[in-house]
Amino acid sequence: MDALLQFLFSGLTVGAVYALVALGFTIIYNASDVVNFAQGEFVMLGGMITVFAFEAGLPLPLAALLAILATSAIGVGLNKLAIEPARGAPVVSLIIITIGASIVIRGATQLIFDKQLHRFPSFSGDDPIHVLGATILPQSLWVIGGALAVFVGLWVFFTRTLTGKAVLATANNRVAAQLVGINTGWVMTLSFGLSAAIGAFAGVLVTPITLVGYDVGVALALKGFAAAMLGGMGNPKGALVGGLLLGCFEALTAGYLSSQYKEAVAFIVILGVLFVMPQGLFGRKSTERV
Amino acid sequence: MSLLNVQGLGISFGGLKAVNDVSFKVSPGEIVSVIGPNGAGKTTLFNMISGVYQPGRGSVSLNGTEVTGVAPNRLAEMGLSRTFQNLQIFQEMTVLDNVLAGYHLSERGSVWADLLALPGMKRRAAEARAGARKLLERVRLEKAAEQVAGNLSYGALKRLEIARALALSPKILLLDEPAAGCNAVETEEIDHLIAELAASGIAILLVEHDMKLVMRISNHIVVLDHGEKIAEGDPATVSRDPAVIAAYLGTEEEEPAHADG
Amino acid sequence: EIRLGVSVSATGPAAFLGDPEAKTIEMLVEQLNEAGGINGEEIALTLYDDGGDPNKARTFATRLVEDDEVVAILGGSTTGTTMSILSVAEDEGIPFISLAGAISIVDPVRANVFKTPHTDRMACEKIFTDMQAQGITKIGMISGTDGFGASMQAQCKEVAGDHGIEILADETYGPQDADMTPQLTRIRNTDGVQAVLNPGFGQGPAIVTRNVAQLGFEIPLYQSHGVASDAFIELAGAEAAEGLRLPGTALLIADKLAEDDPQYKVVTAYTEAYKAKYDQDVSTFGGYAHDAFALIVDAITRAGDSEDPQAIRDALEATSGLVGTTGTYSFSPEDHLGLDLSAFRMLEIKDGDWLPVE
Amino acid sequence: MLTVEGLRSRYGRIEVLHGLDLEVSSGEIVTVVGANGAGKTTLLKCLSGIQPVSDGSIVFRGESFASVPAHKRLKRGLAQSPEGRQIFTNLSVEENLRLGAFLFTDERVERDMADAFAMFPILKEKRNLAAGGLSGGQQQMLAIARALMGRPHCLLLDEPSMGLAPLLVAQIFEVVKSLKQRDVTVLLVEQNAYGALKIADRGYVMETGRITMTGPAPELIADPRIREAYLGL
Amino acid sequence: MTGRNKWISLGVLALLIALLPLFFPSGYYYRVGALIFVNALSVVGLVILIGYAGQISLGHAGFAGIGAYACALAPEHLGLHPALAVLLGAVISGVMAALIGKPILRLKGYYLAVATLGFGILVSMVLTNERALTGGPDGMNVADLGLRSLLRDMGWRLSGGEFWYMICGVVLLVGAWLALNLFDSPSGRAMRALHGSEVAAATVGVDVPRQKLRAFVISAVYASVAGSLLALQNGYITPDVAGFMHSVEMVTMAVLGGVGSVLGATFGAAILTLLPQVLTVFAEYEQLVLGLVMVLVMIFLPQGLLPSIARRLKGRDE
Ligand SMILES: Nc1ncnc2c1ncn2[C@@H]1O[C@H](COP(=O)(O)OP(=O)(O)OP(=O)(O)O)[C@@H](O)[C@H]1O
Ligand SMILES: Nc1ncnc2c1ncn2[C@@H]1O[C@H](COP(=O)(O)OP(=O)(O)OP(=O)(O)O)[C@@H](O)[C@H]1O
C-alpha cells in the first residue's frame, strides 16, 4: 500500500513535469497549429539561466524571474526571426523551423554556458514529507502546484478572455482573424512569449529535481508532446491530465511490471487511448463539413 | 425500377434530428431535386446516401442492393458519384489530375503494376487522359488543365467538381448546389449539362436553391423542412403547395424566373 | 608535422565522456607543441565530434584515414563508436587507441586496436571485492539503459557470483528519467538486500542518490567510475551522497596522494592544468584521453618515424610501465589493455569530498 | 468614401487585376458583376488587405490604404464578408459573432448581437454549436452577421446570397437595402446580378480583371448586353 | 509531374551518381556519397508517405532499425545470406507496417505523429534492452555481404568505399524510379488525392485506408532497405539507427529537399548528410550553424529546396 502511494507520488512529480511542458505547447499550437519542438529548450533555458544567474550571486527568486523574462524574450525573438518571416509556409516547414531553432538554442547554450549538469537548491529544502509510509519532496509539491496554477491560468485565458479567443481564431482561420481586426502578428508574438515564459517557469521549478544541462530539452519536449497528444492537443485540461497520467503510467509500470519497458507501456497505453479516442482524451473534434 | 431507393432515412446530431424519416426514389434518367430552407437537412441527406455519414435510421438501396452505411468508395464502385456543397478539391494537384482521380476505378490495377510502370497500364492511362480532357472541355476548363487546382476561382472549382464526378461514369449523380456561385448565364449552361446527362440515362439527385433551375429541369421534387419531408411532387404541384411557399419559396416572387420560365 | 586524428562524442548523449576527452586532448596537444613537439615535430590535431553516433564515427574515421591521412586515431568515447572506428583502423592499418570500456574491444586482440580505460568488468570486480570485505552478499542493482549502464549491468551480473554476491533486484532507468523512487522502492521492498549498486553516468546517478536519501535507505550505496568527478557530489548534494562508495582513479584524490605515489606527478600536473584552462574539475573520462595521448606520444617518440603508422603501432605494443592517470600501462601482443585491478582505488564520499577507503 | 485607381494585383507572376478604377460614394450601394474568374473576389481581397496590391491606389475615407495592414482596416470602418464564408469553424456561433466585434468591448456589442440574432433567428438557436457544424446557408448567414458586428462604415459582400434559400435571398437583399438607412455603404459582388442590380444604386461590370462598363443600376439592367451576358434574359 | 519529368529526374540523378566520382580527391568522398544515397533512399520512401499521401511519420527509423538488425541477426542466427537478410528485413518491415498501420493510420496529423513515434520508440527500446540478442546499446557486428570479394574474384577490384558507393547509388536509382512511376500512376494519384480531401477521394472510389496503408508499407520497405544497406556497409550496428533522432532527421531531410519531390529528397539527404561534414571547420559552432541553416532554408524556401528553386526558375512564385 505504501508502495503504491510512493509510486503515485513519483508519478505525480514526473507527470507534473510533463504537464508543464505540455501546457507550454498549448498556446503556440492554439495560435498557429504548430507544435513547437523548441518548447523543451525553453524549459532548459529557464533552468540554465537561473543556475548561472544564481551562481553569479543573484537571489534565487530574482534569478528565476530573470530567466523567465529572458526566455520569454527569446521566444518572441524566435517568432520574429524565424516563424514570422516564413509566413504562409506549410505547417511541416514551420515544424522543421522549430526543430532547427531548438538545435540553434542548444548550440548557443552550450557555447555561452557549458555542457555540464547543474542544479540549484530546492525552494523549501530537501527534507522529505512523510505521508502514510511514503515520502515526497517539497519541491515535488512546488512542481505539482506550478502545473495546476499554469493550467488554471490557461483555462481562464482560453475560455474567459477575448484575447484567448483571438488566439484560437488565429489558428482556426488566419485570414478571417485579420478581417475581424485581430492583429495576428501580435497574437503570434504573444503566444511565443507566453509559451516560452511557461516553459522557463517549468524549468525553474523542475531543475532542483531533474537537474539541468544544455541538452535536457529534447527528452522533455518528447514526453511533453506525448502527454499533450494523450490529453488532446490544444486543450489545457488535456495537457494537465495527459501529463499526470503519463507520469503515473510510467511510475506504476516501473513499480509493478518492468522498469526497462516503462516507456513502452506508456506508449502502448497512449496508442490504446488514441485508438478509441482519435483526438485524445479532451481534444476537440474538428468540425469541417463537406 | 428505381435506381436509388431511400426509405425512412434519419440521423441526429446531439439531440437535433437533422434528417427524419425521409423516403423517396430516383429512376434512371430522372432528375429528382431536394429543396428546402437552409439547415433543412439536404446536405446531410446527401452525406448519408453517399456513405459519408452513417445513417441513424432507415435504409438506402442502390439498384436493388441494400447499401445503408456502405463506404463511399464501395458506392462509387456501384455507380454513385457526387459533388459537394463545401468544395472538396484536391488543391495541390493539377486540374487534369483532379479529373483523372475520378478515373481511379477504371484505371486502377495492382500496386506492383503502378510501381513498375508495367506496359499494360499505358492503354488505360491514355484512355483516362483523353476522357478527362473531354470532360474538361465539357465544363469549359480545358485551358486550365495544367494549372494547380487551388488557383482557380470559386465558380471554376464548382465546375471542376462536376467534371470529376462525371469521370466515374456514374449511374446516379448527386449534385449539391452545382449552380452556387454561378451567374444566370453560367447556371443555364449547367442546366443544359444536367439535362443532357439525364437524357443519357443517368439518374440525377439535385440540391439547389436556384428555383429557376430546379423548376425547369426537375421531374420530381422532394421538399424538406427541419429534416422532414413536407411535400413532394412535380414542379408545378410543389411550387403551388402552401406549406412549401411558407417554409421556403416565399410568396413574393420578384425574380424574373417565373415570368420567363 | 605529425598528423593525429581524434573522433569523440563531444556532444550528444555521451557528451559526459566526449567533452572532457576533447578538451583534454586539445589542451595536451597545445602543451606539447609549445614544449617543442615530439623530436622537434609539432602535432597537427584533427578532432571531430561524432555526437555519439556510430555511423558518423565511421565516416569520420574514414575521413581521418583517407582525407586527413593521420598516423593514429584516438577516440571512440562509447563502445558503439569505438566498434565503428575500429574496423576502419583495422582495414587501413592505422593504430587506434579507444576510450571506451567494453572488454570486447581488446578481446580478442586486434593488431591495431588498444584501449586505455579499465574494462567494465574490472570496475564490477573492484566494487564486489569491496562489498565482500564489508560482508555484503545480497544486493539490489539499478542501472541506466544507456551503453555505459547496460554494459556495467551485464558485466556485474556475470562476475557477481565469483565474489559470492547475489543480485536480488535488478532495475533500470532511462538516461533522462527524473525520478527513480519506484525502482528504488522495489529494491527496498526486496527482502535481504544489503546494499544498492548504481552503475551509470549523467544525471541518473545523482537523482538515484537523492532518491535513496529521500526514501531513507539505511544500507550502503555504491556508484561506479561513471560519476567519478567532483561535480557529482555537487549535483547529488553532499548530504545525500555521504558515505557513498565507488571505484575511481587517482585523479579524484590528486590532492590527497602521497608525494611518493607513482601517479602523483602525472595526476597533479593534469588536474591543475585542466582546472586552470577550463575552470572545471577533471573526470575519469578526461583521464582516459590523457592516458591515450600519453601512450601515443610515447610510442611515436620511440618509433622514431612519425610517418609510418605500423612503426607507431609496433612501438605502442611495446609500451611498458607508462604511468598514466588511470594506472600504469604495459602492452604486449596478447594484451592491448595493459592495466590491472590495482589501477582502481576504492573511494568514499566524506563531508562532501572524496577519500580513499584503504 | 472609397476610391480605387489603377489597381493591379497578381498571384505569383500572373496578374489578374489589370488596372482597375472604381469609386463608391458614401451611403451608396454599388454592385460588381462579372463571370467566374473575372477577378471580383480578388478585388475585394485587395480592398480588405488580404491580397497584396502590386500597383495603384486604394483611398478610403480620405486615407490611403497602401500601408494599412488588413487587421487595421476594420478599425477604419471597412468590413468584409468573404468568399467561402471563412468562419471560425472550431469556435461556437456566438464566439464567431463576438470576435466579429473584436475591436469593441462596450455594451453595444450585446445589442448588435441581439440584432444579429433577430436578423437570423437560426443562429440564436445554434449559438453554442461549433460553427463548422452549421449548414452551408447558415454559415453564410453567420459570415454576414459577423461582418456587421464590426460596425462598418463600408461593407464588402462577396456573393452573400450564395447557398441561401430563396426566402433568405430576398431577406439578404432587404438587409443590404436597410443598411443604407443606417448609413452603411455597401460594395456588393453578386452572381445573382438581377437581384443585386435591383437594390444597387450603381453597378460595375468586370471582365478578366478590367472594368468594362459602369452606370446607374437601372440603366445596366436595361442594357441588352448585360441582359444577355449576365442576367440570362 | 509528367512522364517527361520522370526521365529528366532519373537522368539527372544517374548522371550525378556516375560523374561525381570523377571529382573525388580521396576515398572518403565515396563513403559520404554512399551515406547520402542511403539516406536519400529512406527519404524517397517518406516522400511517398508524406509528400504523396500526406501522412506524417516520426517513427520510420524503427523500420530502418528492423532492416539493419535483420542483416545483423539473420546471418548469425538463421544462417541466412546477408543479401537475403535484406529481403527478410524488408518483408518484416512491410508486414509490421501493415499490422500497425491499420489501426494508427486512422489518426490524423500530430496524433498520427505521436503514434508512429511510439512505434519507433518501441523498436529502439527492444533493440536496446534485449541485450542477449542484439548486444544492447553497444550494438553488434554485421556479416559481410560477400559481394565485393565475389567481384574481386571476377577481377573487378573495388575499395570498400567505391563498392558501397556503387551499390547504394544503384539501389537509390531503382528506388527513385519506382517512386516516380508511382507518382503518375493510379495508386499515386489516389494517394495524392486523399492528401487533398479524404472524403472526395473516397467518393471517387479510392479506398482511403487501403491507399494510406500502401503508402505506409512502401515507405517502410524503403526505410528498411536503407537500414540494411547502412548496416552492411558499416559492418557494425547500434540501436541509434532506430532512434527518435534518426526519424526526425529523415523527416527533416524530406522537408528540406521538398517533400513532394523525389529529386528533392536526394538533395535534402545530401544537404543534411554533408552539413555535419562541412561544419566540422566550425567545431564548437557546428550545432549552431546546422540549426541556422535549417531555419534559413525553411524561411527562404518554404516548399523545400528543389520545388522552391524550380518555382523561382519557372517564375511562378507564391
Ligand atoms: N456535424 C454536425 N453537428 C451538428 N449539427 C449538424 C451537423 N451537421 C449538420 N448539422 C445540422 O443539421 C442541420 C441540417 O444541415 P444540412 O447541412 O443538411 O442543411 P442543408 O439543408 O444542406 O442546408 P443548406 O441549404 O444551408 O446547405 C443543420 O441545422 C445543421 O446545423
Ligand atoms: N490563389 C490563387 N492563385 C493563383 N490564381 C488565382 C488564385 N485565386 C484566384 N486566382 C485566379 O485569379 C482570377 C480571378 O479570380 P477571382 O477568384 O477573383 O474570380 P471571381 O471573379 O471572384 O470568380 P468567381 O465568380 O468564380 O468567384 C482567376 O483566373 C483565378 O484563376
Ligand SMILES: [Mg+2]
Ligand atoms: Mg447544404
Ligand SMILES: [Mg+2]
Ligand atoms: Mg469570387
